[in-house]
Amino acid sequence: MQIGNTKLLSLIFCLVYSFCIYGDGGNNLPTIALITTGGTIAGSADPDGGGVVPVLTGEDLIRVIPSLGELAKIEVFEFCNVDSSKMLPETRRQMSVFVDNILKNPGIKGAVITHGTDTIAESAYFLDVTLQSKKPVVLVGAMRDASAISPDGPENIYNAVLQILSEGSEKFGVTVTLNQYIHAAKDVNKASTTNVQAFCSGKKGCLGYIAVGTVYKFRDVPRGKKIPLPKMLQEAVLLKTFSGDDGRFIRYAVDMGVKGIVVESLGSGNVNETVYEAIKYALNHDVIVMISTSISDEGVYPVYGGPGGGVELEKLGVIFTGKLSAVKARILLMLAVSQNLSREEIVQHLAC
Ligand code: ASP
Numbered sequence: 001m002q003i004g005n006t007k008l009l010s011l012i013f014c015l016v017y018s019f020c021i022y023g024d025g026g027n028n029l030p031t032i033a034l035i036t037t038g039g040t041i042a043g044s045a046d047p048d049g050g051g052v053v054p055v056l057t058g059e060d061l062i063r064v065i066p067s068l069g070e071l072a073k074i075e076v077f078e079f080c081n082v083d084s085s086k087m088l089p090e091t092r093r094q095m096s097v098f099v100d101n102i103l104k105n106p107g108i109k110g111a112v113i114t115h116g117t118d119t120i121a122e123s124a125y126f127l128d129v130t131l132q133s134k135k136p137v138v139l140v141g142a143m144r145d146a147s148a149i150s151p152d153g154p155e156n157i158y159n160a161v162l163q164i165l166s167e168g169s170e171k172f173g174v175t176v177t178l179n180q181y182i183h184a185a186k187d188v189n190k191a192s193t194t195n196v197q198a199f200c201s202g203k204k205g206c207l208g209y210i211a212v213g214t215v216y217k218f219r220d221v222p223r224g225k226k227i228p229l230p231k232m233l234q235e236a237v238l239l240k241t242f243s244g245d246d247g248r249f250i251r252y253a254v255d256m257g258v259k260g261i262v263v264e265s266l267g268s269g270n271v272n273e274t275v276y277e278a279i280k281y282a283l284n285h286d287v288i289v290m291i292s293t294s295i296s297d298e299g300v301y302p303v304y305g306g307p308g309g310g311v312e313l314e315k316l317g318v319i320f321t322g323k324l325s326a327v328k329a330r331i332l333l334m335l336a337v338s339q340n341l342s343r344e345e346i347v348q349h350l351a352c
Contacts, residue, residue, distance in 0.1 A: 030109045031073045032161055033102045034058050037095070037123075038081040039116025041153040043145035052145045054081045054116070060146075061114065065154045071161050072109075077102055084116025084123070084141075089233045089334060092126040096229055103133035110136035110164035112157060117141035117190055117198060120176055124185035125328040128174035129335060129349070130229045136169040139176045139185075143196045152179065152196045159210040166215035172207055173221045182208040184221045189296055189325055202297045202323065224352040230338035236260035238330040240294065241271050247278025254281060260288045260333035263318075264326040267293065268303045269310030276308035280316060288343065289318045290333055292326035299323035319343060322350050 036042060038054035042061065045052050058076030062068055079098055080091065099111055115123055124139045131137065138160040142153030160177050163169055174185040179196050187201040201207075208217040237253050241263055253261055261282055265271050269291045271279065282289050291313055293300035299322045302310030314320060321329040336346045 029071070029073050030165060031075055031107050032164055033077055033108050033111040034062060034074050034157070035077045035079050035099060035102065035111055035113045036061065036081065037079050037084070037087075037113060037115045039084050039114065039118075039120070039141050040145045041114045041116075041140065041142035041156070042081060043142075044147040045145060052147075054083060056146055057081075058114075061153065061157060064146075065158055068158060068161060071158075071165060074161075075108070079113075082116070084119040087116075087119050087123060089331075092123055092331075093130075093229060093233055095123065096127055096130045099127060099137065100132050103131075103135045103137075108135070110138070110169065112160040112164065113137065113139045114153075114157070115139050115141050117143060117178070119327075121185070121188045121190060121199075121325070122327050122331060124174050124176045124188065126331050126335075128185035129224065129227050129332065131174065132226065134170055134223070136164045136172065137174045138163055139174065141176075141178060143178075143192075143194065143198050162210055162213065163208075163215050166217075168217065168220070169215075171220040172217075173223050175207060177210070180210045181206045182210065182215075182217075186221070186224070186324065186328070191296065200297075203299075204323070222352065225349055227332075227335045227339055227341070227349070230335065232338065233334050234259050234338040236262065236288075236330050236333040236337055238262045238264060238326055240264040240326075241266060241275050243272075245272060245275050247275045247281075250275065250278035251281055254285050254287055258287065259337040260290070260330075262290045262292055262321070262326055262329045262333055264294050265291050265300065265310075267295065269293065269300045269313060269320060270304055271308045271313070273307045276313065279313065279318060283317055288333060288337060288346070290321050290329050290346075291318050292321040292324065292329045294326075296325070317343070319346055319350070324350060 036058040042054040042056040043052040140156040140160045176183045176188045187204045192198040302314040
Protein backbone atom coordinates (compact mmCIF):
# COMPACT_ATOMS: atom_id res chain seq x y z
CA MET A 1 0.00 0.00 0.00
CA GLN A 2 1.33 3.46 -1.03
CA ILE A 3 1.37 6.12 1.66
CA GLY A 4 0.90 9.75 0.56
CA ASN A 5 3.36 12.55 1.51
CA THR A 6 0.91 14.28 3.83
CA LYS A 7 0.13 11.02 5.64
CA LEU A 8 3.86 10.26 5.95
CA LEU A 9 4.56 13.72 7.40
CA SER A 10 1.76 13.42 9.94
CA LEU A 11 3.05 9.95 10.95
CA ILE A 12 6.57 11.37 11.53
CA PHE A 13 5.05 14.28 13.48
CA CYS A 14 3.07 11.87 15.67
CA LEU A 15 6.17 9.79 16.42
CA VAL A 16 8.27 12.86 17.33
CA TYR A 17 5.40 14.28 19.40
CA SER A 18 4.87 11.11 21.39
CA PHE A 19 8.63 10.78 21.98
CA CYS A 20 8.65 14.33 23.42
CA ILE A 21 5.58 13.71 25.57
CA TYR A 22 6.26 10.16 26.75
CA GLY A 23 10.05 10.07 26.48
CA ASP A 24 11.83 7.08 24.98
CA GLY A 25 9.44 4.56 26.48
CA GLY A 26 11.67 4.16 29.53
CA ASN A 27 14.76 3.06 27.58
CA ASN A 28 17.08 4.94 29.91
CA LEU A 29 15.44 3.64 33.03
CA PRO A 30 16.77 0.58 34.89
CA THR A 31 15.02 -2.71 34.15
CA ILE A 32 13.46 -4.74 36.93
CA ALA A 33 11.96 -8.21 36.59
CA LEU A 34 8.48 -8.81 37.96
CA ILE A 35 8.09 -12.55 38.53
CA THR A 36 4.57 -13.66 39.33
CA THR A 37 3.56 -16.73 41.33
CA GLY A 38 -0.02 -15.95 42.41
CA GLY A 39 -1.54 -15.40 45.86
CA THR A 40 -4.01 -12.76 47.05
CA ILE A 41 -2.01 -10.05 45.29
CA ALA A 42 -3.13 -11.66 42.01
CA GLY A 43 -6.52 -12.52 43.47
CA SER A 44 -10.02 -11.37 42.82
CA ALA A 45 -13.25 -12.43 44.50
CA ASP A 46 -15.36 -14.84 42.47
CA PRO A 47 -18.61 -12.91 41.76
CA ASP A 48 -20.59 -16.12 42.41
CA GLY A 49 -19.33 -16.27 45.97
CA GLY A 50 -16.65 -18.89 45.39
CA GLY A 51 -13.99 -16.94 47.33
CA VAL A 52 -10.78 -15.21 46.29
CA VAL A 53 -8.72 -16.94 43.61
CA PRO A 54 -5.51 -15.86 41.83
CA VAL A 55 -6.49 -14.77 38.32
CA LEU A 56 -4.53 -11.59 37.52
CA THR A 57 -1.53 -11.68 35.19
CA GLY A 58 1.69 -9.76 35.71
CA GLU A 59 0.58 -7.20 33.12
CA ASP A 60 -2.70 -6.76 35.06
CA LEU A 61 -0.69 -6.08 38.22
CA ILE A 62 1.45 -3.31 36.72
CA ARG A 63 -1.33 -1.72 34.65
CA VAL A 64 -2.90 -0.28 37.82
CA ILE A 65 0.39 1.37 38.88
CA PRO A 66 1.09 3.88 36.08
CA SER A 67 3.68 5.76 38.19
CA LEU A 68 5.86 2.64 38.13
CA GLY A 69 6.80 3.61 34.57
CA GLU A 70 8.60 6.70 35.93
CA LEU A 71 10.86 4.53 38.12
CA ALA A 72 11.82 1.58 35.96
CA LYS A 73 11.12 -0.57 32.96
CA ILE A 74 9.29 -3.63 34.22
CA GLU A 75 9.80 -6.93 32.46
CA VAL A 76 7.14 -9.45 33.41
CA PHE A 77 7.87 -13.17 33.83
CA GLU A 78 4.97 -15.47 34.73
CA PHE A 79 6.22 -18.40 36.83
CA CYS A 80 2.88 -19.73 38.10
CA ASN A 81 -0.45 -18.47 39.41
CA VAL A 82 -1.40 -20.41 42.54
CA ASP A 83 -2.49 -19.96 46.11
CA SER A 84 0.76 -20.27 48.04
CA SER A 85 -0.55 -23.30 49.96
CA LYS A 86 0.06 -25.15 46.67
CA MET A 87 3.81 -24.42 46.64
CA LEU A 88 5.71 -27.70 46.71
CA PRO A 89 9.39 -28.12 47.57
CA GLU A 90 9.93 -28.89 43.87
CA THR A 91 8.08 -25.67 42.88
CA ARG A 92 10.53 -23.71 45.00
CA ARG A 93 13.50 -25.58 43.56
CA GLN A 94 12.36 -24.66 40.05
CA MET A 95 11.61 -21.09 41.16
CA SER A 96 15.19 -20.71 42.36
CA VAL A 97 16.54 -21.84 38.95
CA PHE A 98 14.02 -19.56 37.17
CA VAL A 99 14.98 -16.47 39.21
CA ASP A 100 18.74 -17.08 38.88
CA ASN A 101 18.39 -17.42 35.10
CA ILE A 102 16.54 -14.10 34.84
CA LEU A 103 19.05 -12.32 37.05
CA LYS A 104 21.96 -13.57 34.91
CA ASN A 105 20.88 -10.94 32.38
CA PRO A 106 23.26 -8.02 33.09
CA GLY A 107 20.52 -5.57 32.04
CA ILE A 108 18.25 -6.62 34.92
CA LYS A 109 18.87 -4.83 38.20
CA GLY A 110 16.82 -7.02 40.50
CA ALA A 111 13.61 -9.00 40.87
CA VAL A 112 10.26 -8.39 42.51
CA ILE A 113 8.44 -11.67 43.11
CA THR A 114 4.71 -11.61 43.79
CA HIS A 115 3.63 -14.43 46.10
CA GLY A 116 0.82 -15.56 48.39
CA THR A 117 1.41 -14.41 51.95
CA ASP A 118 0.65 -17.76 53.63
CA THR A 119 4.01 -19.27 52.64
CA ILE A 120 5.90 -16.20 51.35
CA ALA A 121 8.33 -16.44 54.28
CA GLU A 122 9.22 -20.03 53.33
CA SER A 123 9.84 -19.21 49.67
CA ALA A 124 11.89 -16.15 50.63
CA TYR A 125 14.08 -18.27 52.90
CA PHE A 126 14.48 -20.99 50.28
CA LEU A 127 15.61 -18.39 47.72
CA ASP A 128 17.87 -16.64 50.23
CA VAL A 129 19.73 -19.88 50.92
CA THR A 130 19.91 -21.15 47.33
CA LEU A 131 20.07 -18.20 44.89
CA GLN A 132 23.49 -17.67 43.36
CA SER A 133 22.77 -14.14 42.18
CA LYS A 134 23.79 -11.28 44.45
CA LYS A 135 21.21 -8.92 42.95
CA PRO A 136 18.36 -7.66 45.15
CA VAL A 137 15.29 -9.90 45.30
CA VAL A 138 12.12 -8.65 47.00
CA LEU A 139 9.07 -10.83 47.63
CA VAL A 140 5.77 -9.02 47.92
CA GLY A 141 2.20 -10.07 48.54
CA ALA A 142 -1.06 -8.49 49.58
CA MET A 143 -3.53 -8.99 52.38
CA ARG A 144 -6.37 -7.56 50.29
CA ASP A 145 -7.13 -8.84 46.82
CA ALA A 146 -7.53 -6.68 43.74
CA SER A 147 -11.34 -6.59 44.04
CA ALA A 148 -11.26 -5.33 47.66
CA ILE A 149 -12.29 -1.76 48.56
CA SER A 150 -8.65 -0.78 49.08
CA PRO A 151 -6.18 -3.36 47.77
CA ASP A 152 -2.67 -3.14 49.24
CA GLY A 153 -0.87 -5.01 46.44
CA PRO A 154 -0.11 -2.09 44.09
CA GLU A 155 1.69 -0.04 46.75
CA ASN A 156 3.63 -3.09 47.90
CA ILE A 157 4.89 -3.64 44.32
CA TYR A 158 5.75 0.05 43.93
CA ASN A 159 7.70 0.03 47.22
CA ALA A 160 9.55 -3.15 46.22
CA VAL A 161 10.76 -1.40 43.05
CA LEU A 162 11.82 1.64 45.10
CA GLN A 163 13.73 -0.69 47.43
CA ILE A 164 15.60 -2.36 44.56
CA LEU A 165 16.55 1.04 43.12
CA SER A 166 17.78 2.35 46.47
CA GLU A 167 21.50 2.48 47.21
CA GLY A 168 22.94 -0.71 48.72
CA SER A 169 19.74 -2.71 48.19
CA GLU A 170 21.80 -5.84 47.47
CA LYS A 171 23.02 -5.83 51.10
CA PHE A 172 19.61 -6.97 52.32
CA GLY A 173 19.71 -10.43 50.74
CA VAL A 174 16.23 -11.69 49.89
CA THR A 175 13.47 -9.73 51.66
CA VAL A 176 9.74 -9.85 52.23
CA THR A 177 8.45 -6.29 51.89
CA LEU A 178 4.83 -5.48 52.80
CA ASN A 179 2.99 -2.52 54.28
CA GLN A 180 6.14 -0.35 54.04
CA TYR A 181 8.27 -2.69 56.20
CA ILE A 182 11.33 -4.52 54.85
CA HIS A 183 11.93 -7.91 56.50
CA ALA A 184 14.89 -10.29 56.19
CA ALA A 185 13.92 -13.68 54.72
CA LYS A 186 15.46 -15.44 57.71
CA ASP A 187 13.53 -13.47 60.36
CA VAL A 188 10.12 -12.76 58.86
CA ASN A 189 6.92 -14.49 59.97
CA LYS A 190 3.28 -13.97 59.11
CA ALA A 191 1.50 -12.90 62.29
CA SER A 192 -1.99 -11.91 61.16
CA THR A 193 -4.56 -13.52 58.87
CA THR A 194 -6.39 -10.36 57.75
CA ASN A 195 -4.58 -7.19 58.85
CA VAL A 196 -2.39 -5.39 56.30
CA GLN A 197 0.24 -5.15 59.04
CA ALA A 198 0.65 -8.92 58.89
CA PHE A 199 4.40 -9.50 59.00
CA CYS A 200 6.95 -9.14 61.76
CA SER A 201 10.57 -10.01 62.36
CA GLY A 202 10.35 -10.92 66.05
CA LYS A 203 12.98 -9.63 68.44
CA LYS A 204 15.40 -8.78 65.62
CA GLY A 205 13.08 -6.21 64.07
CA CYS A 206 12.75 -5.23 60.43
CA LEU A 207 15.58 -4.14 58.11
CA GLY A 208 14.02 -0.90 56.97
CA TYR A 209 10.96 1.15 56.19
CA ILE A 210 9.68 2.84 53.05
CA ALA A 211 7.77 6.11 53.35
CA VAL A 212 6.76 8.73 50.79
CA GLY A 213 9.21 7.51 48.18
CA THR A 214 12.20 7.11 50.50
CA VAL A 215 13.76 3.85 51.67
CA TYR A 216 15.10 4.07 55.24
CA LYS A 217 17.60 1.36 56.15
CA PHE A 218 18.08 0.29 59.75
CA ARG A 219 20.50 -2.63 59.34
CA ASP A 220 22.06 -4.86 56.68
CA VAL A 221 21.94 -8.65 56.74
CA PRO A 222 25.20 -10.45 56.12
CA ARG A 223 24.60 -12.84 53.21
CA GLY A 224 24.57 -16.33 54.69
CA LYS A 225 26.39 -19.32 53.26
CA LYS A 226 24.64 -20.76 50.22
CA ILE A 227 23.59 -24.36 49.78
CA PRO A 228 23.99 -25.58 46.19
CA LEU A 229 20.61 -26.39 44.72
CA PRO A 230 20.14 -30.18 44.58
CA LYS A 231 18.75 -31.84 41.44
CA MET A 232 16.07 -33.39 43.63
CA LEU A 233 14.94 -32.55 47.15
CA GLN A 234 14.86 -35.26 49.82
CA GLU A 235 11.99 -35.26 52.25
CA ALA A 236 12.12 -33.73 55.72
CA VAL A 237 9.04 -33.35 57.88
CA LEU A 238 7.81 -30.99 60.55
CA LEU A 239 6.00 -32.52 63.54
CA LYS A 240 4.45 -30.39 66.24
CA THR A 241 4.42 -31.89 69.71
CA PHE A 242 1.47 -31.42 72.09
CA SER A 243 0.26 -32.42 75.54
CA GLY A 244 -0.15 -36.20 75.56
CA ASP A 245 1.90 -36.74 72.38
CA ASP A 246 3.01 -40.40 72.41
CA GLY A 247 5.76 -39.97 69.80
CA ARG A 248 3.89 -42.23 67.36
CA PHE A 249 4.22 -39.82 64.44
CA ILE A 250 7.98 -39.43 64.89
CA ARG A 251 8.41 -43.23 64.87
CA TYR A 252 6.12 -43.49 61.85
CA ALA A 253 8.16 -40.87 59.94
CA VAL A 254 11.36 -42.80 60.75
CA ASP A 255 9.80 -46.09 59.61
CA MET A 256 8.68 -44.38 56.37
CA GLY A 257 12.33 -43.58 55.60
CA VAL A 258 12.26 -39.81 56.21
CA LYS A 259 15.82 -38.44 56.47
CA GLY A 260 15.16 -35.38 58.63
CA ILE A 261 12.60 -34.36 61.24
CA VAL A 262 11.98 -30.94 62.75
CA VAL A 263 10.16 -31.26 66.06
CA GLU A 264 8.26 -28.11 67.00
CA SER A 265 8.73 -28.34 70.75
CA LEU A 266 7.12 -26.55 73.68
CA GLY A 267 8.68 -23.35 75.03
CA SER A 268 12.43 -23.48 75.17
CA GLY A 269 12.93 -26.88 73.53
CA ASN A 270 10.93 -29.25 75.74
CA VAL A 271 9.10 -32.47 74.89
CA ASN A 272 7.60 -35.16 77.16
CA GLU A 273 9.44 -38.37 78.03
CA THR A 274 7.68 -40.53 75.41
CA VAL A 275 8.54 -38.07 72.65
CA TYR A 276 12.10 -38.00 74.01
CA GLU A 277 12.26 -41.78 73.51
CA ALA A 278 10.87 -41.40 69.98
CA ILE A 279 13.57 -38.81 69.20
CA LYS A 280 16.20 -41.29 70.46
CA TYR A 281 14.67 -43.87 68.09
CA ALA A 282 15.01 -41.40 65.18
CA LEU A 283 18.62 -40.56 66.01
CA ASN A 284 19.47 -44.28 66.34
CA HIS A 285 18.18 -44.67 62.75
CA ASP A 286 20.51 -41.89 61.51
CA VAL A 287 17.67 -39.42 61.06
CA ILE A 288 18.72 -35.80 61.66
CA VAL A 289 16.45 -34.22 64.28
CA MET A 290 16.09 -30.47 64.76
CA ILE A 291 14.25 -28.81 67.65
CA SER A 292 12.34 -25.59 67.11
CA THR A 293 9.62 -23.97 69.19
CA SER A 294 5.94 -23.13 68.85
CA ILE A 295 6.65 -19.68 70.31
CA SER A 296 6.68 -17.46 67.24
CA ASP A 297 8.38 -14.38 68.65
CA GLU A 298 11.45 -16.01 70.22
CA GLY A 299 14.18 -18.52 69.56
CA VAL A 300 14.73 -21.90 71.16
CA TYR A 301 17.59 -22.56 73.58
CA PRO A 302 18.36 -25.63 75.71
CA VAL A 303 17.54 -24.71 79.31
CA TYR A 304 15.74 -27.57 81.07
CA GLY A 305 17.11 -30.89 82.36
CA GLY A 306 15.56 -34.34 82.72
CA PRO A 307 14.40 -36.67 79.90
CA GLY A 308 12.79 -34.46 77.24
CA GLY A 309 14.31 -31.24 78.59
CA GLY A 310 16.29 -29.21 76.05
CA VAL A 311 19.65 -29.86 77.76
CA GLU A 312 19.18 -33.64 77.54
CA LEU A 313 17.94 -33.41 73.95
CA GLU A 314 21.04 -31.49 72.96
CA LYS A 315 23.24 -34.14 74.62
CA LEU A 316 21.52 -36.74 72.41
CA GLY A 317 22.62 -34.84 69.30
CA VAL A 318 19.54 -32.92 68.17
CA ILE A 319 20.15 -29.53 66.56
CA PHE A 320 18.53 -26.46 68.10
CA THR A 321 17.23 -24.09 65.42
CA GLY A 322 17.83 -20.91 67.45
CA LYS A 323 15.73 -18.10 66.00
CA LEU A 324 14.85 -19.89 62.78
CA SER A 325 11.15 -20.76 62.65
CA ALA A 326 10.01 -24.38 62.39
CA VAL A 327 8.85 -24.11 58.76
CA LYS A 328 12.14 -22.54 57.68
CA ALA A 329 14.14 -25.09 59.70
CA ARG A 330 12.36 -27.78 57.66
CA ILE A 331 13.49 -26.08 54.44
CA LEU A 332 17.07 -25.93 55.70
CA LEU A 333 16.85 -29.60 56.73
CA MET A 334 15.45 -30.64 53.34
CA LEU A 335 18.35 -28.94 51.58
CA ALA A 336 20.82 -30.33 54.11
CA VAL A 337 19.76 -33.96 53.77
CA SER A 338 19.61 -33.61 49.98
CA GLN A 339 23.22 -32.37 49.92
CA ASN A 340 24.46 -34.68 52.69
CA LEU A 341 25.52 -31.79 54.91
CA SER A 342 27.05 -32.80 58.23
CA ARG A 343 25.58 -31.79 61.59
CA GLU A 344 28.38 -29.19 61.91
CA GLU A 345 27.60 -27.69 58.52
CA ILE A 346 23.91 -27.37 59.44
CA VAL A 347 24.86 -25.65 62.70
CA GLN A 348 27.08 -23.23 60.72
CA HIS A 349 24.13 -22.35 58.48
CA LEU A 350 21.97 -21.63 61.50
CA ALA A 351 24.63 -19.37 62.93
CA CYS A 352 24.94 -17.10 59.89
N1 ASP B 1 -4.06 -17.78 50.66
C1 ASP B 1 -3.27 -16.71 50.09
C2 ASP B 1 -1.93 -17.30 49.63
O1 ASP B 1 -1.08 -17.51 50.43
C3 ASP B 1 -3.07 -15.65 51.09
C4 ASP B 1 -2.38 -14.43 50.55
O2 ASP B 1 -1.80 -14.40 49.50
O3 ASP B 1 -2.40 -13.43 51.29
O4 ASP B 1 -1.76 -17.55 48.46
